[in-house]
Structures are given as C-alpha cells and as structure tokens.
Amino acid sequence: MGYKVIEGLYYTKNDEWVKVEGDIGTVGITDYAQDKLGDIVYLEDIEKGNKIKAGETLTTIESVKAASDIYAPVSGEVIEVNSEVIKEPSIINKDPYGKGWIAKIKIENPDELKELMKAEEYSNYRKE
Amino acid sequence: MRYIPNTKTDEEEMLKEIGVSSFNDLLKDIPEEVILKKTLDIPTLSEEELTEKIFKISKKNLDFRFLKPLIGAGAYRHFVPEAVKAVISREEFYTSYTPYQPEISQGNLQSMFEYQTHLSRLTGMDVIIPSIYDGASATAEATLMAMRLTHKNKVITSSLLHPHYLETVRTYTAPHQTEIHIAEYKNGLSDLKSIESMIDENTAAVIVQSPNFFGGIEDIESIARIAHEKGTLIIQVIAESLSLGLLKSPAEMDVDIIAGEAQSFGMDLNLGGPYNGYLGSKMKYIRQIPGRIAGETTDKEGRRGYVMTFRAREQDIRREKATSNICSNHALNIVAGNVYLSLLGKNGIKKIAELNTKATHYLRTKLIETGKFSGFKYPFFNEFVLEVKDKERIKDKLINNGFIPPFDLGTYYPGLEGYMLFAVTEILTKKDLDFIVNLLER
Amino acid sequence: MKLIYEKSKKGRHGFSLPEDQFKEINLKDCVPRYAKEKKEKELPEVSEVEVIRHFTKLSKLNYGVDDGLYPLGSCTMKYNPKVNEKLASIDNFLYAHPFTDEKYIQGSLQIMYELGELLSKITGMDKFSLMPAAGAHGELTGVLMIRKYFEDRGEKRHKMLIPDSAHGTNPASSAMAGFKVVEVKSNERGGVDINEIERLMDEDTAGLMLTNPNTVGLFDENILKIAKIVHSKGGLLYYDGANLNALLGIVRPGDIGFDVLHLNLHKTFSTPHGGGGPGAGVVGAKSHLVEFLPSPIVCTDDGKYFFEYPKKTIGRVRAFYANFPVLVKAYAWILSVGGKGLRQVSEASIINANYILAKLKKYYKPAYDRTCMHECVLTGREYKEYGVKTLDIAKRLMDYGFHPPTIYFPHFEPYAEETIMVEPTESESKETLDEFINAMIKIAEEAKTKPDLLKEAPHNTPVGRLDEVKAVREPKLHA
Known part of the structure; x- marks a missing residue:
C-alpha cells in the first residue's frame, strides 16, 4: 500500500521510530502504525524525567477500535514530551514523522541502536 | 421438538447441499471414542406439564407476594409499577443482543444514555457506567480501579460496608497483593478517627458505604476531606440508591468514585438477582473505569444518535490489558431503571425517599416507646438497628402475621447477636407499622 | 428521536x-x-x-430475535420461549427476599439444585455454582479457582496459556486473576498448535483456557492429546462454554479432560440476552475443584435443600446467590427439550451452519475450508480490491432486514482476517437461511458492481453510520 518510511531513522518491530541527534533520540510511531490504528483519539501523558529501559512501555495510544502500548526503542531518561500531541493526538495521523513526534529520550546506551532496523529493512518488514 | 423448525426432509436436503450423506459425517473431527452413544437421561415435558411442575415447586416457597418485608440489608422491596414490567417485556428490549450495531440498536443505546443522565443528576458524577452486575461486583471493580489509578495496593473499608460486598472485594483483590484494612464503627456510623489512623502513603482508597449497612447516613464529606488530605481516593458505596432522592449527592461531597446498586429502581427481589450495579467517577478517571458506556454523536446527515464509546478500555479490544473482563452486564435492568426514574421524575424520587425515611423513623420511635427495645442512636435512612430480646419468638410472630422478619445482625457481626436490622419501605403502611408495634409489644 | x-x-x-x-x-x-x-x-x-409511548417508540428502533435472524457468531441468538418468561416470574419466586430462612425458600432452592444436576449430566462435570452473572464473570470465577487450587498445593504457577483465537474475555479474566497471559498460535488446520502447547506448558504454567468448538467454529481434533500434555505437566484445562450449542448430547466437556468450565445460560440454554444481559455464567467443576467453588452452593439431604459453604472456597463473586429468574428459564428450557431434544438442537445448529458455509463459501472465502460445527467463519477479504470492507458488507445486510453476523472476530494472522462469523442456531428454518444466503450473494455482487452502495449502507435504518471518533473526541455522556 506504500507506507511512508523515512531514511536515516531507526525502527522497531512494534512500529516505533527513533531519530538520533547527538545523544538525544526523538521517538514516534510510523506511518504504518498510525494507519493501522485509524483515527487516534488519545495518547496517555508521559512524565518528564522518567527513566525507561528499551522495550518498556513508554505510553499508551488509543483509537476508536484499537489501543496499543508504545514501547521505548532505547533506554534513557525522558527529557521532553510533545504536549501538542497529548492535547491533540490526531496530529500523529497527519504527520507521524514530523509534528507527531511523541517524546525525546536521552540515550543511555547507543549500542542499543544496532538492534533496531534501518529504513530499508523496516520497509521490507512492513511490505504487504 | 417444538423449538426447531426444520423437518427431516429439510435436513436431508441440506445435508445433500453440504455434500455429506449423513449428519455423522459432520462430526469427523471429534474422536470417535468421546462421542456419546446414549441419549442423555432427561425427560421431555410438554408446555402444560412443565408449567404445572414449576408452579408446584414454587408452592414450596412461602407466598411471598403477600409477605411484607421488614428486612432490607441490600435488597429492598419497593413498589414496581406495572409500566416498568410492560416495557421490559417488549421483545425488542429483552430478545436483543448487546448494541454492537448502533444503526439498529438506538432503542437500547438511547436508553443507556438517558439512564446515565438520570444517575448523573442523582449523583453529580460526570461518568456513569450504567451496568456492572451488582453492587458487590461494582464495589470490587471500583477497588481495582482505584488501585490502578494510584498504583497503590492498600485499601481501607468501613466495617459497615455490606458484608457480601466486602467478601466480593476480597475475592476480586486476592490475586493482587491487596491489603484490606477494616475501620471500626461507633454508634452505627464509621469511626472517622479509625479511618484516619489507618491511611498511609500506600493507601489507594477509603471505601465507605452510605447509607451504611446499618442504614446510617455517613458524614462522607468529612471522610473525603480526610482521604484527600492524605492523597487517597474515596469510594462511596450506595447499596440503597433511593437515598439519592433525599441526600446530598456524592459529587457535592467530593467523592472520586461511586459504586452503587440500583435494585430499588424498578427491580423485584428475585431472591437476590439480577439487580443492577453501577459505577461513577470524575471525568478525569474515564480511561480506568470498567464497563460499557453510551455517548452521543451524529451520523453523516447530522442526525443525533448514540454509540457505545470509550471502547478501547474493553476486553474485546485490549484483551489482557483491559480495565476489566466485563462485557455482558445487566442491560435490561438499565431499561427498567430508566422507566422507573422517568415515571418518578424530580418530585417523585424526592417524595418516595421522604416517605421511606418518615415511615422508618415512625417505626423506630414507636418501638422504642414500647420500652421493649433499645439501640444506638444515629442518623439513618430506611434501616435501623435495635436490640431484640427474644429474637426467635419475634421472628416466628412476624412471619406468622405476614411480615418477613428483620435481618439478624449476629450473622455477620460478632457481638451483635441480640441485634436486628429493621428496614421499612413505602410498601408498609402506617396501619402495618402500628400492627407490628402492637404485635411486638405483646 | x-x-x-x-x-x-x-x-x-x-x-x-x-x-x-x-x-x-x-x-x-x-x-x-x-x-x-x-x-x-x-x-x-x-x-x-x-x-x-416514549419507550414503545424506543423499542421500535431495536432489533430482537423475535424480529428475525440474528446470526451473531459465538453469541447463540436462539429463540427465547415465551412460557419460560412466565415461569420465571411466578410471584413466589419474584417476591422472595434473599435473606429469608432456607426453610421458606425450598422451591427456589430445589430449582437451583436440580438445574445444577441437569447441567452436570449434560457436561459431565461434578458440581455447579450458579452464582456468576455472565460468561466473563464465570471465567473469572473459574480462573480464580485454578489459582486457589495451586495455592492450596503450594505450587506457584503464574502463567496461563490462551490461544490467539480465544475470546477477549479469556486473557482479560486471566489478567484479573493475576496470571501472565501466554498466547498460543493456531495452526493451519484451525486448531491450537500442539507443538506450541508442548513447548509452552511448563511447571510455571497453570493451564490452558480453551473454547471447543473454537471461535473459527472447529472442533479441536487434538483435544485428547492437548489434555494429556496439560495434565502431564500438572496443569488444568479450562473450558470456555460459549460454544456449547454444538455439543449437546454429542460430547461432554467433562469426558474429554476439562477440569473446570463456565456455561452461558443466555446462549446455549435459551435465556434471553436482554440487550446485553442479565444472563448467567454458571461454573462447573470436576471433583478435585469442587471445594474451591464460590460460596454458597446449593446441596440437598433428606429431601431438604440448603446452602453450603465449600471448605476452600474462593469466596463470593457477588452479593446473594444468583440471577435466579435466568436459572428458572434455563431449567424450563432443558426440561422442554429433554435428552433427545438436546441432541437435536446441536444437530440442527451444526447442519444449519454447514449449509450456510456450503452455499456461501464461493462468495466469501472461509477462514478454513473445512466442515464446521455450529458456526462458520467466512471472510470478506476478496472485496477489499473493490474498496469494500467487511464492515460495509455487514452494514448492507441491515438493508435486507437481517442483523449482521459478528465481524472482525476472531482475528489472528494469517488465517483469520476480515472475518464474518455466522452462527444460525437451531432456531432458523431452511427458508430463513435461504433468504439470508440470497442476500449475502446479492451483496457480493453489489460489492463488485456498486461498491458505493455498500460503503454508504445502511440506507433504511433510523440513523446511518454514526461518528464514533467524535463520540470520543467530544465526549457527551449524559444530557
């Protein structure tokens, strides 16, 4: 169906992406994920300062017909939360890789990135 | 068999279409050795034989239609208007399924919404879940909800919570390392000092029933203040919802979560069920509240309609992460409650609650005046506790004269073996009450 | 309105x-x-x-079993006999206060006791609790019993195996009972993957919750092997009785290795659904689990009936005893149908489902193209290319005067997607089924030729498709 995948990001099997700039990782969900969820109606608020491990639940996202957990792609401290998407989660449907980012994590262990997929690999993974 | 329309010929034709020669060919996945070889030994009765059999069995009960209860204890005989029964006997209500297809379920959905409105206006709560099985399971669900909201696992309950509700809370919380502390009571009401002394930083909620199991009207507002000062939620349990017609609403007393039993709103006693539990909360807790809820919306042409909403909390979507496993509830009793409250209206609910209160106070006053009874004094709604000297004789006297005797508190409260819990509803006239006083005086 | x-x-x-x-x-x-x-x-x-007048008008916006075919899969929307309604509301039952002395409610207790005995006969279990108010409530009860059973033996088992085809209540109930849910994949024949069970069933696992026939309408042909594996590791087998309508008088869950089960009296045993309840989710136990049943249960001695409190009971799961009128209706139904009739019920429901499958599989590819039990699972996959979703097919059915089947459940990849789960029950005549089949075939044609007609459906209902997104984004939960 042609889901959008952006070069230069890292991807998880649960359809999160992380963009790395220095030791900061910006986290969101992919175009595929937002399409599968449908109209997103709720994103649970995240506490700034939380220390989280890769694979742990970062937050919960909800559409009318589905709800799923969003897992942290990397370990570290949550240093910023996108309050705009908490208020208006439908932004994620419109712009999952841009304005729809969810949180920024201070990456503790860059080695974890090696476990994640690159754009091409993720594209193949979600090819229907 | 009268409930199966297809004839042998029909079945043969269908088996042919299916492409098998006999019915047994359709069972080929079932291991031969487990298929029953004999017909189950159960007789078949005609409609008349069945009716006669069950009517005969029913005669082994007392003739309850003409026995007026002096007992409540979580199940109240109020007058149920025939209009309620007429509505819930309509097949469109009682033979339909959960409203999964809103386009052909607006009757049930709008009724849910109206009933949510009734309860919201009675309790002041923004979110009303119109049906959880009963008051006990609703209380248990409210407890789990408070634990999820606070991430704490200690709860404090008043010792005047209905004993069945408390037992149900224990069952539901058993797998979750929950500490349940029981606060003491004093003179028929919860002891605020006892509650306060038990709250610590690990306390998820304080659970207080009002009117309590003894009928006592609790000072919920003060308890809420104590709880909130210590960062704890307060759950008010309402086992006799008729009291809402008279008393200050939970929202006015800053209650966080309510768990109630709506049996008094148009439901017969039926030996204890089905009644209809409900939950309510402040809006900010909606994602942790369990159970179905209806919401208003529109279709493409802008026509108003109702749907089940906030569905992502439920088991069919969230599976093991759902707020509860509840799906089927006591939906038909939502309709019953809706009809009942619509008939009563603003003035009716008030009048009937007042009548219950006055009749109950009348009986207590008259019984005390006989000099044969004593008991602690506390504000109560339609139940009160008295010490009764010759309990067994009084029970017999009452039942022989057409009244179901009061609840024997010794069953659940060691130390109160000589005490009984009297309940009075509008079913009992002044004449009945005078007769009872006269009977018990002798 | x-x-x-x-x-x-x-x-x-x-x-x-x-x-x-x-x-x-x-x-x-x-x-x-x-x-x-x-x-x-x-x-x-x-x-x-x-x-x-208000409520009469409201009622007319609903669709009930008395209005016509209601083929919701896994819901068993069968006819609710009228006489049972009357018998359940006899004054002596209706006005009985739950805290009346046992000696005054012998009739009610007799019905409860005898219903339990009848259900034991039908399922092969040893004793029933009639207390749970609904299927999910029964599940929670049963799973709590399993938990208590292991606790009592000093075993710590914190996992529960649940097939991917299971009802959502199974994992939800297990989580409520404190178990970690472990999903078991379905195999290419529609059963649970037996190698997976072998691999996953260990000493930390309490057991397996199984629906049989399962939610794709298939009887698990490996059931005896599955029971053996679970039991050999000391685990217990839970039977989700939502689909018992296929097995009456044919197979008894108690004979094929199940230790504890719940039944939905409002499904198999004909008590009405009431727009979503009240029903009853009674729980049956084999002898080794009887002492854990919720209290109280009804027993008899010397012609007298009384409540008994099992020794190691999990406790109460509600106030009082049961949804009593529901029990009377189920009791009345079993006796109207009788031993012979019970088998006929299952036969008729299996024939009806297979007839629909045979007639429709050309148009709606089944999840598994095999003989089914009392329900068949079709899919709407092939109409996706015309831009038609399974939802659209379901909505269009309303225009033909039918309640749609269950859709999008079960859902597990790669076998069960875009599912349409049809359960006709024994109540439907061949003529009704033919009308339904013809409507489904017409819709299949429309999907190709006039897809917009489906996407806009339903056209003749009191309201059209409602905006569920708006309902959550701008919540209005009371007037």
Whole structure:
C-alpha cells in the first residue's frame, strides 16, 4: 500500500521510530502504525524525567477500535514530551514523522541502536 | 421438538447441499471414542406439564407476594409499577443482543444514555457506567480501579460496608497483593478517627458505604476531606440508591468514585438477582473505569444518535490489558431503571425517599416507646438497628402475621447477636407499622 | 428521536404513591446537616402515558430475535420461549427476599439444585455454582479457582496459556486473576498448535483456557492429546462454554479432560440476552475443584435443600446467590427439550451452519475450508480490491432486514482476517437461511458492481453510520 518510511531513522518491530541527534533520540510511531490504528483519539501523558529501559512501555495510544502500548526503542531518561500531541493526538495521523513526534529520550546506551532496523529493512518488514 | 423448525426432509436436503450423506459425517473431527452413544437421561415435558411442575415447586416457597418485608440489608422491596414490567417485556428490549450495531440498536443505546443522565443528576458524577452486575461486583471493580489509578495496593473499608460486598472485594483483590484494612464503627456510623489512623502513603482508597449497612447516613464529606488530605481516593458505596432522592449527592461531597446498586429502581427481589450495579467517577478517571458506556454523536446527515464509546478500555479490544473482563452486564435492568426514574421524575424520587425515611423513623420511635427495645442512636435512612430480646419468638410472630422478619445482625457481626436490622419501605403502611408495634409489644 | 428529558414539563409525573400518613415525623430531624442536599435532582417530569409511548417508540428502533435472524457468531441468538418468561416470574419466586430462612425458600432452592444436576449430566462435570452473572464473570470465577487450587498445593504457577483465537474475555479474566497471559498460535488446520502447547506448558504454567468448538467454529481434533500434555505437566484445562450449542448430547466437556468450565445460560440454554444481559455464567467443576467453588452452593439431604459453604472456597463473586429468574428459564428450557431434544438442537445448529458455509463459501472465502460445527467463519477479504470492507458488507445486510453476523472476530494472522462469523442456531428454518444466503450473494455482487452502495449502507435504518471518533473526541455522556 506504500507506507511512508523515512531514511536515516531507526525502527522497531512494534512500529516505533527513533531519530538520533547527538545523544538525544526523538521517538514516534510510523506511518504504518498510525494507519493501522485509524483515527487516534488519545495518547496517555508521559512524565518528564522518567527513566525507561528499551522495550518498556513508554505510553499508551488509543483509537476508536484499537489501543496499543508504545514501547521505548532505547533506554534513557525522558527529557521532553510533545504536549501538542497529548492535547491533540490526531496530529500523529497527519504527520507521524514530523509534528507527531511523541517524546525525546536521552540515550543511555547507543549500542542499543544496532538492534533496531534501518529504513530499508523496516520497509521490507512492513511490505504487504 | 417444538423449538426447531426444520423437518427431516429439510435436513436431508441440506445435508445433500453440504455434500455429506449423513449428519455423522459432520462430526469427523471429534474422536470417535468421546462421542456419546446414549441419549442423555432427561425427560421431555410438554408446555402444560412443565408449567404445572414449576408452579408446584414454587408452592414450596412461602407466598411471598403477600409477605411484607421488614428486612432490607441490600435488597429492598419497593413498589414496581406495572409500566416498568410492560416495557421490559417488549421483545425488542429483552430478545436483543448487546448494541454492537448502533444503526439498529438506538432503542437500547438511547436508553443507556438517558439512564446515565438520570444517575448523573442523582449523583453529580460526570461518568456513569450504567451496568456492572451488582453492587458487590461494582464495589470490587471500583477497588481495582482505584488501585490502578494510584498504583497503590492498600485499601481501607468501613466495617459497615455490606458484608457480601466486602467478601466480593476480597475475592476480586486476592490475586493482587491487596491489603484490606477494616475501620471500626461507633454508634452505627464509621469511626472517622479509625479511618484516619489507618491511611498511609500506600493507601489507594477509603471505601465507605452510605447509607451504611446499618442504614446510617455517613458524614462522607468529612471522610473525603480526610482521604484527600492524605492523597487517597474515596469510594462511596450506595447499596440503597433511593437515598439519592433525599441526600446530598456524592459529587457535592467530593467523592472520586461511586459504586452503587440500583435494585430499588424498578427491580423485584428475585431472591437476590439480577439487580443492577453501577459505577461513577470524575471525568478525569474515564480511561480506568470498567464497563460499557453510551455517548452521543451524529451520523453523516447530522442526525443525533448514540454509540457505545470509550471502547478501547474493553476486553474485546485490549484483551489482557483491559480495565476489566466485563462485557455482558445487566442491560435490561438499565431499561427498567430508566422507566422507573422517568415515571418518578424530580418530585417523585424526592417524595418516595421522604416517605421511606418518615415511615422508618415512625417505626423506630414507636418501638422504642414500647420500652421493649433499645439501640444506638444515629442518623439513618430506611434501616435501623435495635436490640431484640427474644429474637426467635419475634421472628416466628412476624412471619406468622405476614411480615418477613428483620435481618439478624449476629450473622455477620460478632457481638451483635441480640441485634436486628429493621428496614421499612413505602410498601408498609402506617396501619402495618402500628400492627407490628402492637404485635411486638405483646 | 427526542430524549425523555426533552419531553419534560413542570408539574407532570407518572407515579402513584400512598398518602403520607406520618405527619408527626419531621423530616428535618431525620437528615443530619452534613447530608442535606444543596442541589435538587433534576429528573424529567413526564406522565405515565408519555413514558409508555416514549419507550414503545424506543423499542421500535431495536432489533430482537423475535424480529428475525440474528446470526451473531459465538453469541447463540436462539429463540427465547415465551412460557419460560412466565415461569420465571411466578410471584413466589419474584417476591422472595434473599435473606429469608432456607426453610421458606425450598422451591427456589430445589430449582437451583436440580438445574445444577441437569447441567452436570449434560457436561459431565461434578458440581455447579450458579452464582456468576455472565460468561466473563464465570471465567473469572473459574480462573480464580485454578489459582486457589495451586495455592492450596503450594505450587506457584503464574502463567496461563490462551490461544490467539480465544475470546477477549479469556486473557482479560486471566489478567484479573493475576496470571501472565501466554498466547498460543493456531495452526493451519484451525486448531491450537500442539507443538506450541508442548513447548509452552511448563511447571510455571497453570493451564490452558480453551473454547471447543473454537471461535473459527472447529472442533479441536487434538483435544485428547492437548489434555494429556496439560495434565502431564500438572496443569488444568479450562473450558470456555460459549460454544456449547454444538455439543449437546454429542460430547461432554467433562469426558474429554476439562477440569473446570463456565456455561452461558443466555446462549446455549435459551435465556434471553436482554440487550446485553442479565444472563448467567454458571461454573462447573470436576471433583478435585469442587471445594474451591464460590460460596454458597446449593446441596440437598433428606429431601431438604440448603446452602453450603465449600471448605476452600474462593469466596463470593457477588452479593446473594444468583440471577435466579435466568436459572428458572434455563431449567424450563432443558426440561422442554429433554435428552433427545438436546441432541437435536446441536444437530440442527451444526447442519444449519454447514449449509450456510456450503452455499456461501464461493462468495466469501472461509477462514478454513473445512466442515464446521455450529458456526462458520467466512471472510470478506476478496472485496477489499473493490474498496469494500467487511464492515460495509455487514452494514448492507441491515438493508435486507437481517442483523449482521459478528465481524472482525476472531482475528489472528494469517488465517483469520476480515472475518464474518455466522452462527444460525437451531432456531432458523431452511427458508430463513435461504433468504439470508440470497442476500449475502446479492451483496457480493453489489460489492463488485456498486461498491458505493455498500460503503454508504445502511440506507433504511433510523440513523446511518454514526461518528464514533467524535463520540470520543467530544465526549457527551449524559444530557
């Protein structure tokens, strides 16, 4: 169906992406994920300062017909939360890789990135 | 068999279409050795034989239609208007399924919404879940909800919570390392000092029933203040919802979560069920509240309609992460409650609650005046506790004269073996009450 | 349609109250100051006539089993016999207070006891609790019993195996009972993957929850092997009885290795669904689990019936005893149908489902192309290319006067997607099924030729498709 995948990001099997700039990782969900969820109606608020491990639940996202957990792609401290998407989660449907980012994590262990997929690999993974 | 329309010929034709020669060919996945070889030994009765059999069995009960209860204890005989029964006997209500297809379920959905409105206006709560099985399971669900909201696992309950509700809370919380502390009571009401002394930083909620199991009207507002000062939620349990017609609403007393039993709103006693539990909360807790809820919306042409909403909390979507496993509830009793409250209206609910209160106070006053009874004094709604000297004789006297005797508190409260819990509803006239006083005086 | 509140007019009411004869009691003395209401409770003011007309009108916006075919898969929407309604509301039952001495409610207790015995006969279990109010409530009860059983033996088992095809209540109930849910994949034949069970069933696992026939309508042909594996590792087997309508008089869950089960009396045993309840989710146990049943259970001795409190009970799961009228209806149904009739019920429901499958599989590819039991699972996959979703097919069915089947459940990849789960029950005649089949075939054609007709459906209902996103984004939960 042609889901959008952006070069230069890292991807998880649960359809999160992380963009790395220095030791900061910006986290969101992919175009595929937002399409599968449908109209997103709720994103649970995240506490700034939380220390989280890769694979742990970062937050919960909800559409009318589905709800799923969003897992942290990397370990570290949550240093910023996108309050705009908490208020208006439908932004994620419109712009999952841009304005729809969810949180920024201070990456503790860059080695974890090696476990994640690159754009091409993720594209193949979600090819229907 | 009268409930199966297809004839042998029909079945043969269908088996042919299916492409098998006999019915047994359709069972080929079932291991031969487990298929029953004999017909189950159960007789078949005609409609008349069945009716006669069950009517005969029913005669082994007392003739309850003409026995007026002096007992409540979580199940109240109020007058149920025939209009309620007429509505819930309509097949469109009682033979339909959960409203999964809103386009052909607006009757049930709008009724849910109206009933949510009734309860919201009675309790002041923004979110009303119109049906959880009963008051006990609703209380248990409210407890789990408070634990999820606070991430704490200690709860404090008043010792005047209905004993069945408390037992149900224990069952539901058993797998979750929950500490349940029981606060003491004093003179028929919860002891605020006892509650306060038990709250610590690990306390998820304080659970207080009002009117309590003894009928006592609790000072919920003060308890809420104590709880909130210590960062704890307060759950008010309402086992006799008729009291809402008279008393200050939970929202006015800053209650966080309510768990109630709506049996008094148009439901017969039926030996204890089905009644209809409900939950309510402040809006900010909606994602942790369990159970179905209806919401208003529109279709493409802008026509108003109702749907089940906030569905992502439920088991069919969230599976093991759902707020509860509840799906089927006591939906038909939502309709019953809706009809009942619509008939009563603003003035009716008030009048009937007042009548219950006055009749109950009348009986207590008259019984005390006989000099044969004593008991602690506390504000109560339609139940009160008295010490009764010759309990067994009084029970017999009452039942022989057409009244179901009061609840024997010794069953659940060691130390109160000589005490009984009297309940009075509008079913009992002044004449009945005078007769009872006269009977018990002798 | 107007809300009851929009019909309210000051001064109207629909209730008759006895006159207040307690003038000497002053209400002010009865209510403590801290509990006096500040705000009046603004319920609507309407007369009895208006109330009756309002609800009659509302009822006409609903669709019930008495209106026609209601083929919801896994819901067993069968006919609810009229006589049972009457028998369940006999005065001596209706007005019985739950805290009346046992000696005064011998009739009610006899019905409860005898119903339990009949259910034991039908399922091969040893003793029933009639207490749970619904299927999910029964599941929670059963799973809590499993938990207590292991606790009692000093075993710590914290996992529960659940197939991907299971009802959502199974994992939800297990989580409520404190178990970690471990999903078991379905195999290419539609059963649970037996190698997976072998691999996953260990000493930390309490057991397996199984629906059989499962939610794709298939009897698990490996059931005896599965039971053996689970039991050999010390685990227990839970039977989700939602689909028992396929097995009456044919197979008894108690004979094929199940240790504990729940039955939905409002499905197999014909008690009405009431728009989503009340039903009853009674729980049956084999002898080794009887002492854990919720309390109280009904027993008999010397012609007398009484409540008994099992020794190691999990406790109460509700107030009082049961949804009593539901029990009377199920009891009445079993006796109307009888041993011979029970088998006929299952035969007819299996034939009906296979007939639909045979006639429709050309048009809606089944999840598994095999003989089914009492329900068949078709899919709407092939119409996706015309831009038609399974939802659209379901909505269009309403225009043909039918309640749609269950859709999008079960859902597990890669076998069960875009599912349409049809359960006709024994109540439907061949003619009705043919009408339904013809409608489904017409819709299949329309999907190709006039897809927009489906996407806009339904066309003749009181409201069209409602905006569920708006309902959550702009919540309005009361008037």
